[in-house]
Amino acid sequence: MFPKGTKRKFSDSREEPVAGGEDVNQSSSAAVRMLSSYSLQRQSLLDMSLIKLQLCHMLVEPNLCRSVLIANTVRQIQEEMTQDGTWQIMTQALTQSLSPHPDAPTHTIDLSDLPLNAVHHDSLRDGIWEDGPLTCPGCAEGNRLGVSSPSPPHTSLPTSPSQDSSSGHPRAQSPSAHLRSFEGEMANSLGYLTDLALDDIFEDIDTSMYDSSDIPSALASYPSWVCGVSSWGDEGLKMCSSYTSASTLQQCLTDLNDLDHIMEILVNS
């Protein structure tokens, strides 16, 4: 699960035993075992909650109360993990596993100046629809990236600034951006529900062909970083198949990496 050479500290005990070769628990004390078991459970709960949030989008019209409760649970876990430092460890580890090219460009989740037709924008946030135009001025019809605000709309949660400042990695933007994108996902699940999928009007894919249980079509309403342009099929299914995999988080970020690649190609062309 982790690339070779990454030294795993025993506090990073959320990994399943089968995933790597290293024995996580250096000490046999009961307290450590309890702690690792708690961290495991907490991580599992985090993964489960994120999947639930994603699956919220699959329903015909998501239940706002449910989404809010799950989002609050994720925030709680995030806060606790930030306080005991495991959040940073996790983000750093995931960053390292997601870096294929040393000089891949830093990116944020702002997609406003990319004319990608296949990518669904993540601008289903209420504020944008209420205050701004439906599409950003420079975008052509059929471009579903209607983001008019240039700044990444992930500033509402207290944990993000601390991650940015503390990470000394040259591409520090990436992991925090990835994580902020999860926060953005929470915002999506809330903003999405309000003013709604106006982008569906422009959707190429006729969703009436699909059942609500059809995962690929449901992922259509996701921000692109979740499923990646290439994930209409199996990868999307893989992502939603189980709650307990600690690699789910990583899977999403892997897909995001695919998107980076594609965006890069399109921008350069």
Add this chain to the structure above:
Amino acid sequence: MAGAGGGGNDVQWCFSQVKGAIDDDVAEADIISTVEFNHSGELLATGDKGGRVVIFQQELESKNQPQCRGEYNVYSTFQSHEPEFDYLKSLEIEEKINKIRWLPQKNAAQFLLSTNDKTIKLWKISERDKRPEGYNLKEEDGRYRDPTTVTTLRVPVFQPMDLMVEASPRRVFANAHTYHINSISVNSDCETYLSADDLRINLWNLEITDRSFNIVDIKPANMEELTEVITAAEFHPNQCNTFVYSSSKGTIRLCDMRASALCDQHSKLFEEPEDPSNRSFFSEIISSISDVKFSHSGRYMMTRDYLSVKIWDLNMESRPVETYQVHEYLRSKLCSLYENDCIFDKFECCWNGNDSVVMTGSYNNFFRMFDRGYRQDVTLEASRESSKPRSVLKPRKVCTGGKRKKDEISVDSLDFNKKILHTAWHPQDNIIAVATTNNLYIFQDKL
């Protein structure tokens, strides 16, 4: 404990009737979504996921069977709401009836409000047992007679006919809610009512459909900051200026409409401090209030959260005066219940006629009654097995650990697909209506 049920230590509950299909294969449209007695208790309305309303009427007590109260039989059935498609959002609007509320009876006809996620409708249910016959100008089938054949004058006369119950929509209150309506409540002034969705509460006049007043709005300017939604709302039974609404964070706000047009500032905030020993990641979810009901007296209100029922004195905001555990044995299972989504189930609760007993549902088709005066509680089951006429319901018990006694059920054997979310209590008598997934059970006390 002595006695088998709530409502005094000598009340025994008997099976009376069950309505609905017998087979286990539940059609989605038949899932009961709301149950409500009218103000006299003579009528019992149910709404289902298919948008239909079925009203049962209690038969007059038969002199032949003094042991029984009148049975409830189908009085009227109508399609209240149809599925709609919101073209702007490309989303379907479910026809499921979320709530039914009866209006107090003013004349021969009955009126009720029924609502789905977006639209509230006022229905008039009226009886017709006479029809005019003997028209001068028309044949019996309605065709007009040839005027040249009309040589005499006669006036139509009302003749008795078979009783026909008609339901007609008198008002449609639409386009006022962006989010899903979870509650409606008729004001004691009988002129206005409120409707509440996740973020807003609107005040309507029953006569006016094209306008409503927004009286509560908790939508944040930035939806990313949304952390709390409205879960239920109700008008005070006597004070027409007072209403309460509950939230997903376990708080209840009481508002006075005289204070200002927009009641964002509550008059009272009811919140119990969290028990630190029980804190977990699920604390907030299980504190979310799924139902709030005023007592008939208006002195108290009851709230239902995932594991408990709480009674609040309106004069004390700091904590409830009574707390009843519905299924505390589920506290150690919260993670599994979160995984299978049962933790989001919204249970309702209700008072009996004199506010001495409260009732709420649970899993495995169990429902619970708590007698406030005698401090007793009982668990009963709505099942076909115990549905012989007038058979007394046996109290059930869930084994929480250790050795399981005979007749007890262990927590792991509970069927979480069989949930009783909707219950109703007759306003005067000890008659209760309990809805399982697709069946309606009527129980009454042993006379």
